[in-house]
Amino acid sequence: GDSVTQMEGPVTLSEEAFLTINCTYTATGYPSLFWYVQYPGEGLQLLLKATKADDKGSNKGFEATYRKETTSFHLEKGSVQVSDSAVYFCALSDDKAAGNKLTFGGGTRVLVKP
Amino acid sequence: DTGVSQDPRHKITKRGQNVTFRCDPISEHNRLYWYRQTLGQGPEFLTYFQNEAQLEKSRLLSDRFSAERPKGSFSTLEIQRTEQGDSAMYLCASSRAVVLETQYFGPGTRLLVL
Numbered sequence: 754g755d756s757v758t759q760m761e762g763p764v765t766l767s768e769e770a771f772l773t774i775n776c777t778y779t780a781t782g783y784p785s786l787f788w789y790v791q792y793p794g795e796g797l798q799l800l801l802k803a804t805k806a807d808d809k810g811s812n813k814g815f816e817a818t819y820r821k822e823t824t825s826f827h828l829e830k831g832s833v834q835v836s837d838s839a840v841y842f843c844a845l846s847d848d849k850a851a852g853n854k855l856t857f858g859g860g861t862r863v864l865v866k867p
Numbered sequence: 868d869t870g871v872s873q874d875p876r877h878k879i880t881k882r883g884q885n886v887t888f889r890c891d892p893i894s895e896h897n898r899l900y901w902y903r904q905t906l907g908q909g910p911e912f913l914t915y916f917q918n919e920a921q922l923e924k925s926r927l928l929s930d931r932f933s934a935e936r937p938k939g940s941f942s943t944l945e946i947q948r949t950e951q952g953d954s955a956m957y958l959c960a961s962s963r964a965v966v967l968e969t970q971y972f973g974p975g976t977r978l979l980v981l
Contacts, residue, residue, distance in 0.1 A: 757909075785967045796871075797910070797958065797972040815924060840908050847965055852898060852922055853967055855960075857909030 755780045759843045759858035774828040776843035784845040786826040790836045791840045831863045871973035879979045887945045888976045892961030902958040949980045
């Protein structure tokens with residue numbers, strides 16, 4: 754079946770540091786890939802997505818590139834802010850899965866210190 | 868703001884009691900999803916509806932769980948004879964019935980079974 758594996762946290766960084774969160778996946782079909790973010794006390798929000806190989810999703814300074822050859826979708830940001838402190842979830846939606854249901858990784862908590 | 872709403876936001880119940888949660892999707896969305904998120908984990912798919920039809924149920928959804936979407940608008944998720952293992956955040960999401968369309972999540976209902 755489908756699965757998503759992402760690096761465990763927590764990840765603690767200083768402001769303006771470079772952030773990378775690794776994500777790898779296995780899928781039966783041809784998936785679309787997503788990063789969702791959960792800020793403290795809030796619901797899940799879509800951060801970015803990519804629907805085919807070599808696509809780059811980007812939003813709010815975050816980027817992730819769909820790498821089919823390595824089955825990866827790593828999230829990066831060049832200079833983090835305190836406001837980026839949140840839990841980040843990598844997810845996939847398999848085109849073979851009914852209803853485009855999402856399969857999530859376990860989440861990575863990021864804490865950015867001033 | 869006409870995002871996905873869920874009610875209640877928090878529920879504390881005693882083991883063996885029945886609970887019901889409600890989800891109101893974004894009005895033009897005809898797909899509605901339920902996920903469950905336990906502490907420190909990513910969300911796991913439970914079930915989804917397209918209009919009023921329930922099209923898939925996860926093996927996680929035991930016979931104590933039932934979901935309905937009677938008029939293709941709001942949905943309810945009922946848990947009968949709750950157990951301590953049911954304690955979790957129950958998330959609702961909605962989307963249009965378009966291939967790989969983005970799912971938008973509600974704030975969740977946090978259930979604690981004592």
